[in-house]
Amino acid sequence: MNSDAVLLLETVNFAAEKHRNQRRKDAEQTPYINHPIGVARILSHEGGVTDIEVLQAALLHDTVEDTDTSPAELEAKFGAVVARIVQEVTDDKSLPKQERKRQQVEHAPHCSRQAKLVKLADKLYNLRDLNRCTPVGWSAERVQEYFVWASEVVKGLRGTNSVLEEKLDELFRQRGVQL
Numbered sequence: 001m002n003s004d005a006v007l008l009l010e011t012v013n014f015a016a017e018k019h020r021n022q023r024r025k026d027a028e029q030t031p032y033i034n035h036p037i038g039v040a041r042i043l044s045h046e047g048g049v050t051d052i053e054v055l056q057a058a059l060l061h062d063t064v065e066d067t068d069t070s071p072a073e074l075e076a077k078f079g080a081v082v083a084r085i086v087q088e089v090t091d092d093k094s095l096p097k098q099e100r101k102r103q104q105v106e107h108a109p110h111c112s113r114q115a116k117l118v119k120l121a122d123k124l125y126n127l128r129d130l131n132r133c134t135p136v137g138w139s140a141e142r143v144q145e146y147f148v149w150a151s152e153v154v155k156g157l158r159g160t161n162s163v164l165e166e167k168l169d170e171l172f173r174q175r176g177v178q179l
Contacts (some may be wrong), residue, residue, distance in 0.1 A: 009170025057085035088115035
């Protein structure tokens, strides 16, 4: 097996262990690990991304934010570049939700290209998921507000990957969100 495949399998295994007891907020309570795997797949299959560190960061992008994983643990296991990308896309959970959302919009233009790729694929996955099924407890209005907010984040990510950006634009157009 080539070294990139080994690295990706190690990364998937680590993420699966960290997210093992988590579920998505959909009615089926989909295993959470489907999300980071889906984000990495969007990058590779749709975005044409082959940078192994970006793909690893996509698989790990929610570990610091949503599990007991520390940035130091990621750096020790996967290296400084992967840990940095994950840190760039990690929200500070000690802040109120609205402040975290505001910071995502504000910080998006200043992220590295690698982090922007992960953010684009993450937003694309989440928006497709919202179109597939509404999370438990979400109103149609809340879903629409998420699309509007996501479009504001994506504005700061433009010029990173035209294929992913066009797929996002199509979702925004379908929802009547101004670009």
